[in-house]
Amino acid sequence: MSKLYFRYGAMNCGKSSSLMQVAHNYEENNKKVVVIKSVIDTKGSNYLESRTGLKRKVDIILNINESLDTYNFNHTDCILVDEAQFLSSNQVEQLWKIAKTSNIPVICYGLKVDFQGYLFEGSKRLLELADELEELVTICKCGKKAKFNARYVNNIFTLDGEEIVIDGSNKNIKYIPMCGSCYLKMIKKCQK
Numbered sequence: 001m002s003k004l005y006f007r008y009g010a011m012n013c014g015k016s017s018s019l020m021q022v023a024h025n026y027e028e029n030n031k032k033v034v035v036i037k038s039v040i041d042t043k044g045s046n047y048l049e050s051r052t053g054l055k056r057k058v059d060i061i062l063n064i065n066e067s068l069d070t071y072n073f074n075h076t077d078c079i080l081v082d083e084a085q086f087l088s089s090n091q092v093e094q095l096w097k098i099a100k101t102s103n104i105p106v107i108c109y110g111l112k113v114d115f116q117g118y119l120f121e122g123s124k125r126l127l128e129l130a131d132e133l134e135e136l137v138t139i140c141k142c143g144k145k146a147k148f149n150a151r152y153v154n155n156i157f158t159l160d161g162e163e164i165v166i167d168g169s170n171k172n173i174k175y176i177p178m179c180g181s182c183y184l185k186m187i188k189k190c191q192k
């Protein structure tokens with residue numbers, strides 16, 4: 001019986017580079033990994049790209065509501081999921097079952113909360129089901145640990161808009177990792 005892992009953090013905490021490092025370690029030992037991401041994550045098309053310059057092809061781009069049961073994971077030693085917050089609850093449950101019944105470790109990387117501070121659907125189910133949780137730390141501009149992902153539109157902090165707008169898909173939108181007190185200060189400022 002293998003484990004389901006959820007390694008989460010705010011924006012820029014090195015999720016993709018950590019995933020690619022794990023893939024590299026497996027492959028160096030002649031093990032097979034399968035890299036998955038959701039179709040919602042349009043960034044990089046069918047490649048993962050880290051801010052440190054690493055690049056890797058994605059093996060499965062999962063459609064919204066597509067079942068993982070249709071895939072054959074025979075001879076797979078590890079399943080790695082990038083931007084796992086975009087998975088549906090069902091997809092997380094399917095991954096959990098794969099870990100338990102097919103004995104394949106599943107390591108999911110993703111954001112915990114959206115720009116309004118609420119759990120993403122996939123992250124919620126991962127927090128409920130994962131055997132192991134690990135927080136990947138990134139630092140706020142003030143030096144404290146960042147927990148939130150502040151959304152800026154045209155360089156102005158905002159709490160409005162769709163839950164999911166992919167970083168880089170729209171030049172006017174960017175996300176900044178922020179600690180609780182800096183995030184709260186920004187909310188107060190924008191409510192004035």
Ligand SMILES: [Zn+2]
Pocket residue numbers: 140141142143144178179180181182183
């Ligand atoms: Zn701060």
